[in-house]
Amino acid sequence: MLLIDTLLLVLLLWLGFKITFTKDHFNAIIHFIVFGMILALAWVRLGAFDLALAEIALGAGITGALLLDTITFLKKIGREDA
Amino acid sequence: MFNNLIPALIITPALFAILGFLFSKRAAFFGIAFGLIFFSESLLLLYGVATKSPWAYHFGGWQAPLGIAFAPLRFGSSILGVSAFVMLLTFIYARFSLQESQRALFYPLSTFLALGLVVVYLSQDIFTIYVGLEIIGLCAVGLSALQKSPKALHASLVYLFSTLVASGFYLLGVVIIYAKYGLLNISALIPVIQEELPTLVAFGFMVVAFLLKTAVFPLSFWLANAHANAPTPVSALLSALVIKATFYLMYLFAATLFIFEYELSYFLAFLGVGAIFYGGIKAYLSSDLKLLIAYSTISQVGYLLLIFAFIDEHTDPSMAFNAMAFALFSHTLAKSGFFLAAGVVVHIAQTKEISALQGYASITPVSVFAIALSAVSLIGLPPSLGFVSKWYYLQSAYLSESWFFLFAIIGGGILSAAYLFKLLILFLEHPLEEGHLLRREKSHTTLEWTAFTLSFLSVFLAFFSNSIIAFMG
């Protein structure tokens, strides 16, 4: 169990680093979506199944879709730096 | 009967926001109707607070540690009453000053703002306060984004991120307190809370959150642009009501929950002094009328924070409390009146440049008179609410022999006199000719008189200062 926890948390931290320090915006968004899913697994490990469901659906799903749509829009009008 | 006032104060904003959003063509009607009902409800609440012994309302009938309790305190409900009054007048003003498309969303958003204010001023539950803060923050940013220039939108984005980070800090404070004590209710926390490292860290995070949201000097970078670029009634709401809510929370937590460290409280007071001078100098240097008013807000927030210099047991705390309360009321009324009157001048002149506003006293005498009355209260000349506040501050500074703060208060007054008189002299000299009168519209009379009412009250209420002090206990 400790092994799974450690793996999960190291993965979370690595994703957090990637999200913060990567140069490419699109890359950051993809990492953020994966981050949401791994976080949902962490909620499962903590026994918070409601949160896992909500995190997958709201955090990764809707926020991720909105972020992708926003970056598409910004790329289309050429204002990625906004 | 008074017991059901608290759910009524929640129901009314929620219902009217829904109505205003649904029937957007009649948004102004629902907004003004809401303003009237809300104001009368908050007056009833004030009456109830004054006549009844303190009571708590338990939502869902679940007692405090588990359920959510609201308790009207004297100070909180009186700020709520003043806020409701300012809101009513601003709603009337907005009916005549905003375009129809802006009105359709101004009223639902500011009605939600009223909901957030009710939660913050009455709630006893620190997590509910978090949700209330989020409501207030989102409403404020949404309102300031009603003006769609790149500058205004950029300012609202900076504002949004500041307020969201501040909410996160506040939430972290709540998290640490819950992890330590397993409680969320303020009155349940008071007996168990102890001076320990985690608690102090939690308080630190909360204080930073409040400082950021109240725009106290080093963290006030977001305020000036956001307030100056918003539509006029929005600026009035933002600077009169929104920042007061978080200041009230800071005072409430300091007075009830926080275990007080004198060093920390002096630190806050020094920040206040910094704010007074930074805001004053920036206001003096700015060439944009609305920016000047916004910087003057930063400066006036400093006076609110001065209370933390006099909160220890060496001085009479009630005197400093009166000073702070009057500073708050005077700023709420004077600043909203100032913004609304300046809005009329800017609308007629079609420019915000101060140098272009020479001689406008002959065209909008009532607005300029309103600005002058506001200036009297902001500088602290007698007889005005601002004077009462400064008088109490000076007394407590003198009695506790803290000469630094004494000079800071006097110097701040001189500084605000400098920039406000500069403005007033400009308005009064070289009267413009009659030709400019053509730009006046019929609706401007209503606008002017709503602004005048607010500014006038900020001076006139000083004659009732004794009864206000008696009410606050």
Added chain:
Amino acid sequence: MRNKTFHSLLYFLAFWLFVGLSFILTNINTLDSSMHTKLFEAMPHSGVTHEVTAVLLNFRALDTLLEVGVILLSLIAIHALEPNFRYTPLSFENTITNTFVAILFPLIALYAFYILYSGSYQSGGAFSASALLAGGIIILRLVKPRSFFVPKELILRFLYVSGLFYFVCVGMISLFFGSFLEYRDYIASFYIISIESVLMLSLGAILSAYFINAVQRVKP
């Protein structure tokens, strides 16, 4: 250059914030939570058997009401931005995805209802269900953007506000019998299920409107 020193100072501060905060938080010794014991005492009167749902919709229902308010409020604030950003939206339209969605969407909707009703005895509830529903609508919108059916603006607005409106109405009805949002035992499970159903529909509409409004906005 100044920027660089600022950044290194920032990283330095962040590191010590991390160290200090983790030290404090890992050494926290909790007092017994009286909220926790009160919760289990009150559970039999809550009308549901799942504790989280009981807290959300009965013990601390006001928080949930305000939170629904926040969701509606952010939709209104989005309207204030006049979001008709006209551009070719993301779409993945082809025969395979079309067929896939024709099967998938009813399943998603069905699953959302299952999640909703299972919320009273296990994990689940209105928020997850509404997010699922909204996800379904968003997928539908991504795959079939042209055949996408949008009702009239006024009807949509009724749908958006229905969640908060119903919640407030329940509160007002309960005022006649006790406090705001007071319901116990038998009647509670009825109220909770009905509030959750209305919330699911209206929140689902709002969440998908976040996505769809940005692309196509129907004039009233």
Added chain:
Amino acid sequence: MLFIITGVALFVLGLLGVIVHKEFLRKLISLNVFTSGIFLIFVSTTTREDIADPIVIALVLTGLVVTLGASAFAMMLIRAYAKESIKESDNV
């Protein structure tokens, strides 16, 4: 305990991201990491014997939904800002 440290790390990383990045979209993503860190701290500091506190779960659920509303609004504000600044640079 490991979860707490991860939560704090995410909190600090997100805060750094919000301050360092100039682009508002990146600020927003970092803000979401920041709040996720706070929620992770919230749940993990109150978990006893592998059972999470139901009150905390309810509160965090509320927080999640509030954050979603705020970030949806933030994204639309970013789009509006990008659109308006393009318009202005076209006019100049």
